[in-house]
Amino acid sequence: QTIPSRSRLLKGIIFFLSSILLVTFNVMPPAAAFFLCVIAFARIKIIDTNFYRDIEWPIVVLLATMIPIGVAIESTGLSSTISSAISGMAIGLDQFWILLIILVTTMLITDIINNAATAVIMAPIAANLAIQVGHPVEPFLMAVAVGASCAFLSPIGHQCNTLVMAPGNYKFGDYWRLGLPLEFVIVAISIPMILFV
Secondary structure (H helix, E strand, O other): OOOOHHHHHHHHHHHHHHHHHHHHOOOOOHHHHHHHHHHHHHHOOOOOOOHHHHOOHHHHHHHHHHHHHHHHHHHOOHHHHHHHHHHHHHOOOOHHHHHHHHHHHHHHHHOOOOHHHHHHHHHHHHHHHHHHHOOOHHHHHHHHHHHHOOOOOOOOOOHHHHHHHHHHOOOHHHHHHHHHHHHHHHHHHHHHHHHHO
16 A cells, blocks of 8 residues: 555655754764665655665765865865965955955865865964964854855865756856856855954
8 A cells, every 4th residue: 555645745754854853962973864864765655765876976976085185185285385375465464354365265175175174174274374463263263164165166166066067967167157256245245244243
């Protein structure tokens, strides 16, 4: 006997909310909780049990290789080179311009490697720079947090960008056309708000 669609949908919502609650109350890590949710979805036939055939495996491999790139940037000393370059540019500048340099640099790096690796690389750079120029650390770390979340210029900066590329039939340049104006808007709003708050 097949489960009616309404019943299946209700069960799916319950499974999904249960996964969120398990993560919220630290009962399970997110990967395990949502993996169980996917198994439950397959069990009640909300998703096809052969869904793995539709996975874009080249994209999975691409995303997996992004993490070592962040480690390589740190271990080869490129991050310290970036820090020195930013410090050199920041000498004698107002806090507004230093935050702008940090934000834009972080935005550019997060388009090449994933946002978590970018934050790991840029946070100590920003903190050290703030101490060197005698400003509070918090605005600089907030600029890194905002910049690392703005991977809009390339399909490899964030897994969501990569996942929609093939189904949406997007080209590399499509990300620039929408992403660049969006990044200008974010910079124009973020820097004054960081300074104000």
